[in-house]
Amino acid sequence: MKNILNLILTAVAAWAICLITPWWGIMIAALAISFLIPLKKGAAFLIPFLAVFLLWGIQAYLLSSGNDLTMAKKIATLFSLNENAYLLMGITALIGGLAAAFSGLLGKQLRTAFTA
Amino acid sequence: MLAVNAALFYGLNTRFGSTPALGKFLSPNQGIWQNETSDVEANTLQLEGLSAPVTVHYDDYLIPHVFAANKTDLYKAQGYITAQHRLWQMEFQTMASAGRLSEIFGEAALEYDRRQRRKGMGFGAENALKTMASDTETMGYLEAYKEGVNAYIATLDEASLPVEYKMLGYAPEPWTLKKTALLLMYMTDMLAGRDSDFEYTNALSLFGKERFNMLFPDYFDRVDPVIPSEREWDDWLVSIPEAPADSLHLDQLAATIERPHPDNGSNNWAVGPQKSVSGNPILANDPHLGLNLPSIWYVMQLATPEQNTFGATLPGAVGIVIGFNEDIAWGVTNATRDVRDWYKISFKDDTKKEYRYGDTWKPTTLREEYIEVRNGETFIDSVYYTHYGPVTYDETFKGNRGAQGYAMKWTGHLGGNNQRTLLELNAARNYDEYAAALKHFLAPAQNFVFASKTGDIALWIQGKFPNKWKGQGKFLLDGSNPDHEWQGYIPQKHNAHIKNPERGFVSSANQHPTDQTYPYYVFNDGYDTYRSRVINNFFRSKEKFDVADFKSLHNNNYNLMAAELLPVMLDSMDTETLTADEMELFNEVRAWDHYNDIDKAAPSIFETWKDILKDMLWDEFENEDLALDKPFNYQTVYMLTHYPNDPFMDITATEETETAKDLFLKSFKQAATTLISWKERNGNYQWGDYKATYVGHLLQDLPAFSRFKLPIGGNSGIVNATSEDHGPSWRMIVELGETPKALGIYPGGQSGNPGSKHYDDMIDKWAAGEYIELDFMPFGAAPKAMMTTQTLNSK
Structure with missing residues (x-):
């Protein structure tokens, strides 16, 4: 239950915070939510990861699919991904996910430090 | 864990080498996904x-x-709208012009930047601004344009920045009037920044005067000039300076600065009412430039209640550069005149504070160029200015010795008011207003073609031309000898021009401006000898022409050089020595109709053969210690056909003494090897695939943002002058009837954003020789279906 709550709140907070911050708003979101709702073991990493992985993946898809992936294909070429826009979406999601995951771990660690 | 997070943040928010900051670059809220937009x-x-x-x-x-309600509003809107679609390119070109690319790319661009500075690009832009300062009307429009650009820049945030800024990790700075002047300098350099003075001087010392003149004649034996030969000049009172006794100054340079591409050129032509099927004058233009994305041109209709003009603009310059309005149409080709000379400077000592001039010393001015280098120290380049111009070459830059340098004298530095010419042309209603508009235009000298609704056609070769003694500036000049100075300029009214010639058409294709009867000295600085003849012969071929004829001439792939050279090559070949594979190629090229069409293999054979032949013939010009230019194609053909046993035919590296006949065979065999191995790798060698025309992104043809292997025929020297990376950068045809009817196309698209469908949506049509209709809307007309309307409002 906490996992799902953390997942949803991290994604929503990441989206909302990024309306006013640069990309690293996702790190603040994951940190804050994992501080408020600390998760156990693997989940502490996996859940924030998944939250932003999905957020960024879906956002990237929505932004590009309406434009026939024109830019996505070109950036995929730039990164030697053989014009594969979906791979680029995957990499985008992965980067966002990893940044969030580590911020989530930090959030949990801070919580532990504060409550200890 | 804090450290891991800090590292992760830093890692994703920072550029490493040429890799953009990945977090920033790929994030959906501010990265490239935000540039995924077409409309x-x-x-x-x-x-x-x-x-x-x-x-x-x-x-x-x-x-x-x-x-717009008036011109000030109009040009303000032009600035805003152009920036909306082309901001990155606009700024990048001015930075390239100013020699500021090291700020973006770091040390790798330093050599390029130094070259731009040492050519005096900033100096020329500043002089143009000084001239324009007294022209308050033009300055007002430049200001308005600037405010428009800056208003757009002010709307940008990290998310909406053009993608190139995101990739390279920098941001636009405010637009200035100087940037407009720098853009005009960029064009001036592209079109009038080519000379061969050092190369010719070196060739002269190497081969002697007689041989030099044979290879580089002032006029070729067959010239079909811009101004037809029937034009007479007798009624002019002309004074030409005398050549001083010691007019030659021999000196040698091993390497010279990179010069603009020789394929920069253009075609234009117009027919008058008596030569037009409809009775309406028709005008066409196609400037041949480097094929780039975003395109050098941006097409607009710019209208106020008083003037309504349509055509191609240069992002960064105000108004339309090549276009038409309700009354007139105009276009340009490069006049290819020698307006840049070099003076040897003898400094008094290593301080370079003074230089010899006659019996005295003249002081230099030092201009310190601060070149900011990304991730590096600012480079300070000391450029000394003489009364001629900047000392481009000295011992710090490609020069030889301490107390010596070479100064550039260039009309590009004189400070013209080209912007005024363009704005007046936008508003011009007739021949007189066209002719008056041209007077402000100094460089790059252009052949301005003109047609009016009332039936006038004309062509002025406009620029500021030094009035040279015969031979002046073909070779290096002596800066210490006052007699070597430019002795004045050709009076503007004596610039070669023609109005309503008897033949009923005017045309230009970078060929000789006039025949030898023109009283002023004009020397051959790489004039076209093929396109011009094909175009003029076309207009002599029948009575009347229509728009369909114009289209077909734009797309004409006839290779006149091949038609004149190939029969000689074929006739002299000993076919017994050819292998079966070679024989196949031989038969293919023998059966050819001399059209460089994409689906033919023969053009690939001829072009490869000719290139190798040229290299073999002019092997004497391969010299590591001397900068040299090989003779032009026309003279190459002339030598091969008229002097087949000339000593130049000999390949110096071989024992035997070759003649033209030997060269034909040897070069053919070598070409065959090249083609056969190409075929093994690629399956065929049809001309379209073999030439493989591409339109490259301004960032060194970055593959992701470029278009490759475009199916288009032609080549340089052909009316459809599309080579691998140069060609018709804007094709326009205008028929001036009751309302103007116009067609246009360019190898690009209106949007500078690679994420837009309009980034390259004209390229395929362009390659196929098609056009889009330019919809000339009356002022204030209601938008048609499918149109999107933006309103610009001050509140």
Whole structure:
């Protein structure tokens, strides 16, 4: 239950915070939510990861699919991904996910430090 | 864990080498995903300072039709709209012009930047601004344009920045009037920044005067000039300076600065009413430039209640550069005149504070160029200015010895008011207003073709031309000898021109401006000898012409050089020595009709053969210690056909003494090897695939943002002058009837954003030789279906 709550709140907070911050708003979101709702073991990493992985993946898809992936294909070429826009979406999601995951771990660690 | 997070943040928010900051670059909220957009939105945008709202209708190809209450509003809107679609390119070109690329790319661009500075690009731009300062009307429009650009820049945030800024990790700076002047300098350099003075001087010392003149004659034996030969000049009172006794100054340089590409050129032509099927004058233009994305041109309709003009603009310059209005149409080709000379400077000592001039010493001025280098120290380049111009070459830059340098004298530094010419042309209604508009235009000298609704056609070769003694500036000049100075300029009214010639058409294709009867000295600085003859012969071939004829001439792939050279090559070949494979190629090229069409293999054979032949013939010009230019194609053909046993035919590296006949065979065999191995790798060698024309992104043809292997025929020297990376950068045809009817196309698209469908949506049509109709809307006309409307409003 906490996992799902953390997942949803991290994604929503990441989206909302990024309306006013640069990309690293996702790190603040994951940190804050994992501080408020600390998760156990693997989940502490996996859940924030998944939250932003999905957020960024879906956002990237929505932004590009309406434009026939024109830019996505070109950036995929730039990164030697053989014009594969979906791979680029995957990499985008992965980067966002990893940044969030580590911020989530930090959030949990801070919580532990504060409550200890 | 804090450290891991800090590292992660730093890692994703920082550029490493040429890799963008990945977090920033790929994030959906501010990265490249935000550039994934094709359309302009129908909306109202704020543009402060407008006196009334400006309406902009965008058509299917994102061509803006702009309607403003007055010219100040119009040009302010032009700045805003152009920036909206082309901001990165606009700024990048001015930075390239100014020699500021090291700020973006670091040390790798330093050599390029030094070259730009040492050519005096900034100096020329500043001089142009000084001239323009006294022209308050033009300055007002430049200001308005600037405010428009800056108003757009002010709307940008990290998310909406053009993608190139995101990739390279920098941000736009405010637009200035100097940037407009720098853009005009960029064009001047591209079109009038080519000379061969050092190369010719070296060739002269190497081969002697007689041989030099044979290879580089002032006039070729067959010239079909811009101004037809029937034009007479007798009624002019002309004074030509005398050549001083010691006019030659021999000196040698091993390497010279990179020069603009020789394929920069253009075609234009117009027919008058008596030569037009409809009775309406028709005009066409196609400037041949480097094929780049974003395109050098941006097409607009710019209208006020008083003037309504349509055509190609240069992002960064105000008004339309090549276009038409309700009354007239105009276009340009490069006049290819020698307006840049070099003076040897003898400094008094290593301080370079003074230089010899006659019996005295003249002081230099030092201009310290601060070149900011990304991730490096600012490089300070000391450029010494003489009264001629900047000392480009000295011992710090490609020069030889300490107390010596070479100064550039260039009309590009004189400070013209080209912007005024363009703005007056936009508003011109007849021949007199056209001719008056040209007077402000100094460089790059252009052949301005003209047609009016009332039936006039004309062509002026306009620029500021030094009045040279015969031979002046062909070779290096002596800066210490006052007799070597430019002795004045050709009076503007004596610039070669013609109005309503008897033949009923005017044309230019970078060939000789006039025949030898023109009283002023004009020397051959790489004039065209093939396109011009094909074009003029076309217009002599029948009575009347229509728009379809114009289209077909734009796309004409006839290779006149091949038609004149190939029969000689074929006739002299000993076919017994050819292998079966070679024989196949031989038969293929023998059966050829001399058209460089994409589906033919023969053009690939001929072009490869000719290139190798040229290298073999002019092997004497391969010299590591001397900068040299090989003779032009026309003279190459002339030598091969008229002097087949000339000593130049000999390949110096071989024992035996070759003649033209030997060269034909040897070069053919070598070409065959090249082609056969190409075929093994690629399956065929049809001309389209073999030439493989591409349109490259301004960032060194970055593959992701470029278009490759375009199926288009032609080549340099052909009317369809599309080589691998140069060609018709804008094709326009205008018929001046009751309302103008116009066609246009260019190898690019209106949007500079690689994420837009309008980034390259004209390329395929361009390659196929098709056009789009330029929809000339009456002022204030209601938008058609499919159009998107933006309103620019000051509140």
